Amino acid sequence: MDIQAIRRARLRRLIDERFNGKQTDLLAACNQNQGEISGLLSGKRVFGEKKARTLEDELHLGRGYFDRQSDKPVATLTEDQLKLLDLVERMDPKAREKWLALGESLPSVNTSSSVADTISAPSSELTKPERRMRPDKGPKARAQGYGMGETIRSGDLLPDDYFTEKRKKDGNSI
Structure with missing residues (x-):
């Protein structure tokens, strides 16, 4: 599984678990538009390093959240x-x-x-x-x-x- 596929899967899982499956709730929590999030989920937009770090910061997730395949706790730096x-x-x-x-x-x-x-x-x-x-x-x-x-x-x-x-x-x- 490549890094972009991992990031898409983590974003889908985040929306399902934290935002009850509603992209609109995710959009309210971050500074992104509907087309951007839909494009990331569908693979039509590149889910690169910069976008991953931006979403992690906006959603108050730990650095590297979208890059991990599992939910095992990982120590993050302040x-x-x-x-x-x-x-x-x-x-x-x-x-x-x-x-x-x-x-x-x-x-x-x-x-x-x-x-x-x-x-x-x-x-x-x-x-x-x-x-x-x-x-x-x-x-x-x-x-x-x-x-x-x-x-x-x-x-x-x-x-x-x-x-x-x-x-x-x-x-x-x-």
Whole structure:
């Protein structure tokens, strides 16, 4: 069974199970027109990668939903995890190795609490970056990193207020 046939079968099954067999209910849940969905189901339209991902996003299905033959649970990545994966894949290979090695030495965080002081690292390793608020962009922070290449630049949005910095012997940030 080719990938397009799998996607058509998964779409039919989705309509039957989640939308009680009604294409109109599916259309109300996503931003597609009747001809597009009918064409996908009949095979007259190509059910490609882009269309599959668009429908998965619009219907809040996991990435790759239309590509799987079975309904066995598959771990899916969150948007943040996908962004991190994309950043790592774009890094220079040598910088990636150094960055991954650094990640192995990062302090662990107590995930049962959202309090920042549960990080088990010396407070000298943690710094709170300067915050600048812009209504359209959210908090901003200056970031400097060793081996980060063009991945993170000064002024880029960071996922958290706290990050670990390595210090040179003279005390300046790397």
